[in-house]
Amino acid sequence: MAGRHSHAVGVDFGTSTSLVAERKGRLPATLVPLGVGTQWFPSIAGYDDEDLLVGEDADELPSDQVIRSVKRAITRHDDAVVVAGASGPQRVAADDVIIAILAEIGRRAEAAGRPITDGHDLRLGCPAMWDGQQRSRLLSLATKAGLPVDSSTLIDEPIAAGVAWVTHRFMRYGERPKGRLLVFDMGGGTLDIAVLDIVGGEQPEISVLSALGVDQAGDALDRAVANQLTRMYAKCGVNVWDRAPEEYVDAVLLRAAKTAKERLTQVAEQQILLPRRPMGEVPVLTYHKEQLEEAFRPQMDRALAMIWAAVRAARLTERGGRSPEQLRATSPAELAQDIDYILLAGGMSRIPYVERRIGRAFPRAQVFDNAGVAADEAIVAGLADTGSYERLNLHRPGFDFVVEWEERGERRQEVLYEAYTPLYTAQQVLNGMFDLGYARHGREFPGPSQGTGVLRVRSTSGEYLSLAYVDGRGTDDRRTMDGITLKFGSSRMAFKLYCDGRVHIRDATGWDLQMRVERWPVIRGRDHAQLVLRSVEGESTVAPTAWYLSKDWAPPHSR
Known part of the structure; x- marks a missing residue:
């Protein structure tokens, strides 16, 4: 296209x-x-x-x-x-x-x-x-x-x-x-x-x-190889850290490590030569591809996780x-x-x-x-x-959700969700946490202590999107609106974006709205004028089980 x-x-x-x-x-x-x-x-x-x-x-x-x-x-x-x-x-x-x-x-x-x-x-x-x-x-x-x-x-x-x-x-x-x-x-x-x-x-x-x-990534492997080289010199009876200022030795070792890493993608071994000035006479080392893989193994284990x-x-x-x-x-x-x-x-x-x-x-x-x-x-x-x-289509919104209200005759605005904010961290998934999403509730919910406001969607270029709400009975029953009206003033207020595109909103009156976006679209100004939200009321969930606890490879259960 x-x-x-x-x-x-x-x-x-x-x-x-x-x-x-x-x-x-x-x-x-x-x-x-x-x-x-x-x-x-x-x-x-x-x-x-x-x-x-x-x-x-x-x-x-x-x-x-x-x-x-x-x-x-x-x-x-x-x-x-x-x-x-x-x-x-x-x-x-x-x-x-x-x-x-x-x-x-x-x-x-x-x-x-x-x-x-x-x-x-x-x-x-x-x-x-x-x-x-x-x-x-x-x-x-x-x-x-x-x-x-x-x-x-x-x-x-x-x-x-x-x-x-x-x-x-x-x-x-x-x-x-x-x-x-x-x-x-x-x-x-x-x-x-x-x-x-x-x-x-x-x-x-x-x-x-x-x-x-x-x-x-690569910098971490350079550091691991540099540590290997330090130990190899020590076995030769050389403490390279005594030969020059610490910052210089560190930079020289990292540079040698990076060169060896790159060369060993094509050859089986690489000689390590450090500059004589100001290092003095330092033995020439031979560094092998097997040593590189040994240094790389812990990092690749983490990468596979x-x-x-x-x-x-x-x-x-x-x-x-x-x-x-x-x-x-x-x-x-x-x-x-x-x-x-x-x-x-x-x-x-x-x-x-x-x-x-x-x-x-x-x-x-x-x-x-x-x-x-x-x-x-x-x-x-x-x-x-x-x-x-x-x-x-993205896995998280590339646009802002903002809350607007009138206060003393002036329009006020706060960002509820900033574009591209991750819905979860890598560590949360690694730890086995799966009820994941971006949430703001209670006192974290922006806005005044009382009154009425509106939740709107704004592209990163600053333009507002219209919202098309489909109630779930078919595409013919669609409402188009500029935003979603909210009542402020209670700890019951909540907003959450889930990984499957669900959007949950609750205002101070306890009114709940649950919608879904099929996939978060890329929105670039006026090129995409509308965000389509579909009702998800009545969708069933899967009953929890606990037999995974017997598996030694299962991530830990976070409560």
């Missing part, structure tokens, strides 16, 4: 490297050469005296003066990063560094003859785990860097990879994939896992059933419902039957150990390590897709 334009550009601002791709019409996406001799641009920066350098220029600085993985500052809500200075470590504004990197990406794309302008669809990727505040921060920084972004620009990275895969299977092979696709996106800073329901073809429809993420949590969470979207006990009782072998396809995305997925572990866990699924491009290019290829995004 064509988008607003037949020309799209995707920007993948990555933790370690950044990519830009463009696509015209139905032609395959092509990468824009950004680096010096490479398609990618290093997402690093550093200070040379007072000058902020980015990319390859920063990579020439001493290791302890280089700022790496600055994107994680957004993930962690950090305002500053630490870099070595003449008088010791200094705190540097993370936003300034991110703006500099994004601006350089724009300059290099223009120098390559592919300017990032308003003449096409521009999409920028972000981790699926990011909430509305993190997304707004990236958009603000991209605007300051000169990129023409708006509220419709951001796309979840694993979703973009899934779009690239669906488009590639249709365009290259004429396939129309149908079923559930598990996207395993492990980059430098985050691990994102998404379960997508796919109806492929020329006009594919993609529904996101679940998405979980953690702030642990996240995968099972994501597949379980996908079942929360199913109508008819499963009790929390039944969901806890579902074994990995049964969960594996839910997945038809697996796509490995992100630079870390190039490590063969990843495919072996995931392939073993899902013996019936088809595993793909490319979407017409390499695993670490799948996200940017999907961001540059000229279609597919009009028929995209």
Whole structure:
């Protein structure tokens, strides 16, 4: 399906490297050469005296003066990063560094003859785990860097990879994939896992059933390998931490670990050489692929636990419902039957150990390590897709629920639910909690202590949506309204969004309204003018059971 334009550009601002791709019409996406001799641009920066350098220029600085993985500052809500200075470590504004990197990406794309302008669809990727505040921060920084972004620009990275895969299977092979696709996106800073329901073809429809993420990926493996190297030097009788300032040694070890990790995707062993200045004579180590897998094993164990949590969470979207006990009782072998396809995305997925572990866990699924491009290019290829995004449904609302009321002749407003706020955390699913959703009740419910107000829905561009309410007896009996009237003034007030699209509202009078959205649609301003809500009164639930307690693989029962 064509988008607003037949020309799209995707920007993948990555933790370690950044990519830009463009696509015209139905032609395959092509990468824009950004680096010096490479398609990618290093997402690093550093200070040379007072000058902020980015990319390859920063990579020439001493290791302890280089700022790496600055994107994680957004993930962690950090305002500053630490870099070595003449008088010791200094705190540097993370936003300034991110703006500099994004601006350089724009300059290099223009120098390559592919300017990032308003003449096409521009999409920028972000981790699926990011909430509305993190997304707004990236958009603000991209605007300051000169990129023409708006509220419709951001796309979840694993979703973009899934779009690239669906488009590639249709365009290259004429396939129309149908079923559930598990996207395993492990980059430098985050691990994102998404379960997508796919109806492929020329006009594919993609529904996101679940998405979980953690702030642990390639950087965490670098740290584990660096710790291994420290122990290997110690066995040789060398304490590397005595050879130079701690910040310098740490940076050098992490750089050596990252290089070894990348090389061992192609070779069986890698020599580790540390700089003689100021480290002095240090033995040359030989680091093997088996050692890398040993360092990686605990992290992959946690990643597989996240995968099972994501597949379980996908079942929360199913109508008819499963009790929390039944969901806890579902074994990995049964969960594996839910997945038809697996796509490995992100630079870390190039490590063969990843495919072996995931392939073993899902013996019936088809595993793909490319979407017409390499695993670490799948996200940017999907961001540059000229279609597919009009028929995209999310697992959580990408719009605000707001409460409005009149007070002393003035209109007041508070946000009840902010767009993209997660309905649950990864830990809640890992712990076996399945009555999940976003809730505000009692004193947490915004608004005055008495009076009447209205609940409305607002797109991220600031425009309000009309609500179409269907009472469940058929599409002919439909009411269209601007909002839902509420009576304020009681601890009985409640609002909850459930994972299966149910919306529960109760006001101060005890009046209850229960509705459902089939899938949370992508709403981009006036392109989608209406949100359709259907009555769910009378829907049955599944009776709870307790036999899962005897299973040693069942998540713990949370009460």
